[in-house]
Amino acid sequence: TARWVPSSAPSSSQALRCGGRSRRSSCVQCSAAGGAKKRLLFLGTPDVAASVLRHIIYEAQEPDASFELVGVISQPGKPKGRGNKATPVPSPVEETARAWKKMPKDAVLTPATAKDPEFLEQVRAMKPDLCVTAAYGNILPQAFLDIPPLGTLNIHPSLLPKYRGAAPVQRALQAGEKVTGVSVAYTVLKCDAGPVLVQEKVAVDPEIQAPDLLQHLFDVGSQALIRSLPAVWAGKGPSMAVAQDDSAVVHAAKLTKEEGVLDPANASSAQALHDTVRGFAGWPGTVVRLSLVDEASGAAEPMELRVIQTQTPNDADAAAYAALSLSNPLEVGWSADGDMLLPCQGGKGGVLRVQVVQPPTKKALPAKDFRNGVRKKRIVLVPQK
16 A cells, blocks of 8 residues: 655655664664554644654554554644634644544544543543654643653753743744754653753754744654654653753743844844844744935835844944945945845944845835835934833
């Protein structure tokens, strides 16, 4: 029977190594010795979690797989549309699960809360040996955690105990981290505080933005999880896992729109702004508040410009801005190739090169194209303090 190959399934070059051969962790040499296949239950909701699910489905279909996927749990679909025509749209995880023909319809659950007694009974009926979560988004009560005898493992995109919480990748980029990573850790009642089974470090490209780094970390985490399963099936997971150092905890609070308002006039540095743009890419995004001054009349028009892409600050951009000899230290400059140059503290904190912007009600466009639309206007930063 042909094996269902989900979109974005791992390629042969991504196959995990075992005994010097390109094999996946479900191979006979690595699987738990003897007995029936172990039963795995997956929980997740957004696109990055769907990519983890695809990895798991791919592995579960190996002829000598050591486990079977017995169910998938996701948050309920969110309504889209207006008024009475709004209809719930399944999450990416639910869509992926239902697309797999071997997954029974009643094995895909979307409870509003994981505390629901009826839901917990459904989970017990599935008899999972292990639960795996990835960006599920609902709090799991102790009644749930007590069900799988081998525990619940969570793929968390940070090097725990750093960046526990809702926005680990975004906060790591905002902080300018040069190295981050992913952790596969046991779930306990306290958020992201369980013992860590395995971690993988990842170098952070200075230009990468949160959505791309998030996807990469979940791909790395998926492979780390699969590689760890034989030990988990053998009951060795708890003894291998390492307790977190609570004294080294860094919390990754949920992002707010207010934090996405850039203030170059008062920013500590252009690098800090660049890191915020990278960390806040996607949602909530970053904006800069400007005043567009007509050169002929002097009339000023306010504008909130969305900043989509910036470049790592450098001395050349700072020198280029200084060479413009602008009389107003808040005035925006332009590079020779048309990019926007935002002075930080009048240039004392460096200069941020903006390559892609999005004006109100319009699509994103190169900064040089935006400039063409405001040719006879000077652009001035509006300080936020």
